Amino acid sequence: MDLKQNLTKYADLITRIGLNLKEGDNLQISFNIWGLELARLVADKAYELGVGDVILNFTDEEHQLSYYRKAKDVTYFPDFKARYLEEQAEHNYHRLVIHAANPALLKSIDSDRITAAQKAKDLKTKKVMEYSMSNFIKWCIVAVPNPTWASSVFPGLEPDAAMEKLWKNIFMATRVDLDDPVAAWEEHDRQLKLHEDYLNEAHFEKLLYQGPGTDLEVYLAGKHIWKGGSGYSQKGDRFFANIPTEEVFTMPDRARVNGTLRATMPLAVMGKLVEGLTFVFKDGVITEFRADKEQAVFEKILDSDEGSRRLGEVALVAHNSPISNTGILFQNTLFDENASCHFAVGAAYSENIENGENLTDEEKQKEGMNDSLIHYDFMVGGKDVTVTGVKADGTRVVLLADGEWQI
Template sequence: MSDIRQNYARLVLTRGVSLQPGQILVIDAPVWTSGFVRLLTEEAFRLGARDVVTHYADPDADRLRLQYADEETLCDIPRWQVESQTLYGEKNACFLRLDSGDPDGMAGVDPARLSLWKKAVSAPLEGLRLKKMSNDLAWSGVPVPNCRWAKKVFPQMGEAEALEALWQAVYRCCYVSGESAEAGWDAHVEEMQRNVRKINALGVRSLHFQNGKGTDLTLELCDGAVFAGGICHCPEPDGIVFAPNIPTEEILTTPHRDKVNGVVYNTLPLVYGGSVIDDFCLTFRDGEVVDWRCGQGAEVLAGILDTDGGTRRLGEVALVPFDSPINQLGVLFYDTLFDENASCHLALGAGYVDVIPGGDRSKEALIARGLNTSMLHVDFMFGSRDMRCTARDAVGREVEIFRDGLFVI
């Protein structure tokens, strides 16, 4: 195994989930990432992990089950499967998800059945999900290339060449080199933190986005919400530092669930559960999607919007400059973890609790401050080269923070 691959594994553990001595690491991974899982496992024990628990999934088998099992079976989620996650949440484990999918992996699956299954799997994990969104647990999602994904991204290359090209893109976007696991990443995060401090100094209460594609969207933030980027703390506000996403270029916050109005057009495809959704627009009124159109994957998008009472509302808005290193590669990755960091994006569904500091931290109190709750959190990209964003503070002063897709603060 190359030194750079080992350095990437170390970055995932020391900066992603910020694994602590004596802590349990829980890994969720597709079966074809087993080689990298073993690398992570060895490195985790070297760093002092108490244990490493891996939950493998076989997306190909999942597809077959979705095609042939009856709906009652799909919705029957055994208690042991839920407890295999919640048990470790109670033990203060850290949670790592390896992103290594096939963008076309659910082709031919009935979108309604996919939505039904996603809802059934997500519902029993609401408590664990809230703990993660509150940063009471450290968690991270990181990319691990595979051949099918690589061929989708680099179709003109042979399989081995495409796979190596995708690994090189991962290293570049995560600031990893053969010499260092963390130095480039740490410098990048510090630059992001400087921009976070600048934005928070403005006292932003609302954002207005416009571009030539037709987006004209105004959203207010949850009461007291601030911006964060690159890192979080477990627990907030001054616990251990971890990175929920590797790579990351986003500076994000949580919109008020009832105070989003206007229209937004996507600018990059959204890959959801192995299906591609593209050429869509959403119209919001008082926080809710009241109209929408979609050119590709309409049935899948409908399934997302109708999952529960929160999936027609927003849980995240993220600022990503158009000149981000991921966007500069000029590659469509067909993977949200990458593509959301090439473009400003929004998320339908659950909002982030950690960016609403202070006060009563109960679910009811956070909802009263505007937090959106949902079983899902689905990011989609709407940034563009001509994106303009104007911020307004509590007394109505306006400051332009994005012009031509770039920060101007």
């Protein structure tokens, strides 16, 4: 594997397809030491495409640990930092996150401190989150490995071999290993749009989920819109929010979800691996929650605010996908959510409802759109889960069965 060549192709894919950068755009890149080489390549290609300015936002794992261990007040987040992030978006700075997950980094930290710090930041930066959730700016999340993550995914390998294998799987999942990744993504987007078009034309009133531990009825927002693959910024520029992506997703009605739901994959969050998540919904609210491992960690997420116990997203993903076919638990939601159907608790995306970016908070809630400081995906899909669409007249259509699209 030629790492340098693939990194160059990765940067080309990110700038041309992920963010669709052009003259007049600016860019902010968030990364840590493991993403430095890719960040430099992306910045270089961004300038070639006419981008005016690139801000490199470096974070450090050791500093992060020091902060959580020793900072006197982890809830302190100054207003000027929030305003700085808002100003970036308002000055046409689009956002790239190069995620180098270290699932064990915060394992020794009291989850109460992590939750408190995150909630304080989320409260101050709610407008920044809304800028992304409403596609006010173009944004994209990608991943690079780090040794701890690689060894966690491939515990039987030596560190260098684990890193190489994780890189190989990232390049495969993102189609960077192909001769022409940009062309491959254009074709992939076309296929996702076929499912998007069908679901929007069918206009199902609700979805039914059946599987081990799952018997769930999910009504969709009345003016819901399905999205898959590429999306569009409010200025009309096409971009991909996630690389990779295999999903077609929409907005559930925040007040009309009932039944039981069991996650089919573990969820890596706050340095912990939460396993065996089981939910009970009544009138849209999670009234009961259990987990086989690390239950308290996810409970803290569910207690973030009123909207955190409601659904903000429902996504359909075929089990027969490049990521699922690796048979790997990546312990990284960016990849794991694209191996399986999934839901998200918390905030909904404005693009998933008609005229969503222009609705007031009251209008959004009336239309069934959920609002929250948080947005956490968890996986509920696979060969044992059947998803059925139900129209207003009672017509039923099986959408996914045995892990495959039926439409």
